[in-house]
Amino acid sequence: MRNQKKLNNFFVKSFGCQYNEFDATTLTNSLKQIGLVETTLDEADFVFVLNCSVRKTGVDRAMGFVRNLESKKIYLSGCVLKPDKKRFLKKNVELFELDNIDKLFTSELLTFNLQLPTISKFIPIMKGCNNFCSYCVVPYTRGREVSRPFEDAVNDVKKAIAADHKEIWLLGQNVNSYDGPPPLQGGVRGGENNNNKRFRFAQLLTEINNISGNFLIYFTSNHPKDMSDEIIEAVATLPKIAKFIHLPVQSGSNKVLRSMNRPYTRDEYLKLVKKIKARIPNVKITTDVIVGYPNETEADFQKTVDIFKKVGYFQAYVNKYSPREGTAAHKLGDPVLWSEKERRWRILNEIANKN
Ligand code: SF4
Numbered sequence: 001m002r003n004q005k006k007l008n009n010f011f012v013k014s015f016g017c018q019y020n021e022f023d024a025t026t027l028t029n030s031l032k033q034i035g036l037v038e039t040t041l042d043e044a045d046f047v048f049v050l051n052c053s054v055r056k057t058g059v060d061r062a063m064g065f066v067r068n069l070e071s072k073k074i075y076l077s078g079c080v081l082k083p084d085k086k087r088f089l090k091k092n093v094e095l096f097e098l099d100n101i102d103k104l105f106t107s108e109l110l111t112f113n114l115q116l117p118t119i120s121k122f123i124p125i126m127k128g129c130n131n132f133c134s135y136c137v138v139p140y141t142r143g144r145e146v147s148r149p150f151e152d153a154v155n156d157v158k159k160a161i162a163a164d165h166k167e168i169w170l171l172g173q174n175v176n177s178y179d180g181p182p183p184l185q186g187g188v189r190g191g192e193n194n195n196n197k198r199f200r201f202a203q204l205l206t207e208i209n210n211i212s213g214n215f216l217i218y219f220t221s222n223h224p225k226d227m228s229d230e231i232i233e234a235v236a237t238l239p240k241i242a243k244f245i246h247l248p249v250q251s252g253s254n255k256v257l258r259s260m261n262r263p264y265t266r267d268e269y270l271k272l273v274k275k276i277k278a279r280i281p282n283v284k285i286t287t288d289v290i291v292g293y294p295n296e297t298e299a300d301f302q303k304t305v306d307i308f309k310k311v312g313y314f315q316a317y318v319n320k321y322s323p324r325e326g327t328a329a330h331k332l333g334d335p336v337l338w339s340e341k342e343r344r345w346r347i348l349n350e351i352a353n354k355n
Pocket of ligand 1: 129130131132133136137138139173174223
């Protein structure tokens with residue numbers, strides 16, 4: 001087994017959003033399962049980078065990171081816009097699709113067969129996004145929403161439970177708009193009386209809850225507009241669904257929300273939170289928010305502060321806005337000073353950390 005030891009070590013680095021963090025954990029687990037060993041960056045033969053194109057600083061940081069790794073084999077995935085792809089290719093970085101990870105490896109490396117169980121398992125059930133928030137590149141880099149068939153998602157969960165995972169995360173850029181093809185019944189998708197009726201997310205949660213075993217289901221990320229009464233009811237009543245809802249607000253100002261192409265008002269968002277809290281006592285609500293969006297004034301920011309105080313988030317992912325080429329918001333420029341974004345970032349984090 002030539003160079004067995006030398007070709008065995010890997011390191012995963014993620015830049016960007018929570019989804020990338022989940023992808024990084026999934027990737028790490030997959031690499032371990034085919035026999036590679038997670039090490040420090042210094043010891044790694046293979047370095048996997050998950051890029052984020054939502055903010056330019058993310059790409060710049062990833063570029064700076066790979067620049068110092070000339071002796072290693074580097075693979076890159078995540079949200080990568082075309083111009084960024086060219087920049088990375090010039091640095092001898094190989095691009096890969098997370099769905100096709102197996103193609104990356106030689107048979108020599110696949111001969112290892114370590115199975116390292118972990119508590120958490122991340123299962124993508126849909127990908128892509130149809131929402132076109134004006135600051136976001138996801139619909140361009142990951143395409144439109146595609147949901148996996150119902151039975152594939154359920155089978156993946158069954159396998160994870162059989163492998164003794166206790167905490168299972170259902171993932172998608174917009175997971176609560178899951179709309180997978182229904183199961184085959186008597187050779188007909190959805191059965192004779194169900195024709196092409198799509199299986200919505202709440203039904204998927206119900207089906208998964210019926211699987212026997214000791215586990216908890218989490219899901220992320222959600223869009224407030226798709227948080228239906230059925231989903232809230234499922235979280236409230238199904239014992240194996242964690243009482244945890246990620247509900248990205250992005251801004252507390254109606255003016256900024258409109259400009260971001262987020263189709264809800266602050267009042268609608270707060271009403272939704274009230275409904276969730278009334279139906280699910282002790283629910284943990286988390287959020288994503290952007291500070292320093294181009295038209296965000298101090299008065300707009302204070303409306304976000306107000307939402308933070310009213311909701312009492314369990315955790316908040318506060319992002320400083322930076323423009324991304326190809327998005328609708330790019331033409332608005334970036335007039336809010338970085339120091340001002342940092343001030344707003346600190347204020348929201350302080351409020352969130354109090355909880
Ligand atoms: S909902 Fe908006 S922010 Fe989330 S992935 Fe889709 S376009 Fe991006």
